[in-house]
Amino acid sequence: MIAVLTSAGVSLLVALLGTPLFIRFLVHRNYGQFVRQDGPTAHFTKRGTPTMGGVVIIAATLLGVAASMVLAGRPPSASALLALYLMTGLGLVGFLDDFTKIRKQRSLGLTAKAKIVGQGFVGISFAVLALQFPNENSRTPASTKISFLRDTNLDLAFAGVTVGLILFVVWANFLITAWSNAVNLTDGLDGLATGSSLIVFGAYVLVGIWQLNQSCQRLAAAGPGCYEVRDPQDIAIVAAAIMGACVGFLWWNASPAKIFMGDTGSLALGGALAGLSILSRTEILAAIIGGLFVIIVMSDIIQIGSFKLTGKRVFKMAPLHHHFELSGWGEVTIVIRFWLIAGFFAALGMGVFYAEWVVS
Numbered sequence: 001m002i003a004v005l006t007s008a009g010v011s012l013l014v015a016l017l018g019t020p021l022f023i024r025f026l027v028h029r030n031y032g033q034f035v036r037q038d039g040p041t042a043h044f045t046k047r048g049t050p051t052m053g054g055v056v057i058i059a060a061t062l063l064g065v066a067a068s069m070v071l072a073g074r075p076p077s078a079s080a081l082l083a084l085y086l087m088t089g090l091g092l093v094g095f096l097d098d099f100t101k102i103r104k105q106r107s108l109g110l111t112a113k114a115k116i117v118g119q120g121f122v123g124i125s126f127a128v129l130a131l132q133f134p135n136e137n138s139r140t141p142a143s144t145k146i147s148f149l150r151d152t153n154l155d156l157a158f159a160g161v162t163v164g165l166i167l168f169v170v171w172a173n174f175l176i177t178a179w180s181n182a183v184n185l186t187d188g189l190d191g192l193a194t195g196s197s198l199i200v201f202g203a204y205v206l207v208g209i210w211q212l213n214q215s216c217q218r219l220a221a222a223g224p225g226c227y228e229v230r231d232p233q234d235i236a237i238v239a240a241a242i243m244g245a246c247v248g249f250l251w252w253n254a255s256p257a258k259i260f261m262g263d264t265g266s267l268a269l270g271g272a273l274a275g276l277s278i279l280s281r282t283e284i285l286a287a288i289i290g291g292l293f294v295i296i297v298m299s300d301i302i303q304i305g306s307f308k309l310t311g312k313r314v315f316k317m318a319p320l321h322h323h324f325e326l327s328g329w330g331e332v333t334i335v336i337r338f339w340l341i342a343g344f345f346a347a348l349g350m351g352v353f354y355a356e357w358v359v360s
Contacts, residue, residue, distance in 0.1 A: 054265025
């Protein structure tokens with residue numbers, strides 16, 4: 001527990017104290033945000049606000065995990081390294097996207113092809129590596145079985161190891177793409193994605209701690225309710241570091257934002273959420289814990305689908321938070337209410353997670 005608290009505390013302090021320094025650097029370099037022309041007109045005033053704040057979130061997370069490992073006197077596990085690799089790798093893709101926007105003075109960054117190649121490389125390499133590195137109990141960080149609250153009987157390796165690997169790579173990359181895009185779409189109002197993310201990663205701290213206490217590898221007489229997760233403690237440590245980094249960053253990202261996380265932050269956070277759900281064997285549960293992100297993605301899908309099929313729009317603007325902006329809601333009101341929704345889904349997910357253990 002001390003390692004988890006250390007991870008959260010160090011990352012929080014690094015983000016809280018490091019963000020204003022990064023803001024000064026960005027202002028000096030004139031690295032400001034470009035606003036989409038078809039967005040709400042109220043957002044034009046945000047043009048020029050420093051962006052790429054995800055650099056601070058990633059750095060704070062890495063330092064928080066490192067401090068925790070130094071305190072524990074051991075190196076990070078394969079699961080921790082894989083989660084951090086996925087987060088940092090996608091963050092790098094986002095950074096290149098943000099930097100391209102700034103350098104070319106436009107609201108569009110990398111080409112779609114370049115983004116797909118970058119995300120694909122990181123996602124595929126993560127998926128392949130996640131099925132390696134068995135520990136002394138022959139447990140690998142990830143499993144070819146589809147998971148809800150734990151691994152189910154639906155095994156992607158039903159036709160052999162090779163088929164299982166291929167299908168797992170496809171499944172993992174679907175999750176990585178879905179979650180990174182979900183957080184990216186949510187990052188449209190000051191503090192919305194940051195606050196929602198800290199709630200979700202806070203839930204994953206509890207998931208990791210509970211799985212550690214009920215680990216099949218730790219219990220002398222493991223019952224049917226124990227968890228087959230390889231490194232639950234390090235999952236909690238990484239989640240705590242990300243949560244702490246989001247808290248520290250939110251101090252400066254709250255309305256009126258002094259800095260935006262940019263694609264650097266949103267892709268990194270989405271990737272981290274996908275990675276933790278895979279490594280903790282809670283892939284489907286993540287859709288409940290991160291329910292707000294799911295709703296926002298669905299609003300975009302519904303809007304696009306409706307317009308293509310009928311020529312009519314369901315919402316005044318998508319994603320959903322922009323619909324409420326154009327309906328007259330204040331930005332702070334939307335953000336706070338969406339945080340409440342995020343908290344509700346996180347609590348619901350944790351309730352389902354605990355209830356399954358009680359009855360198992």
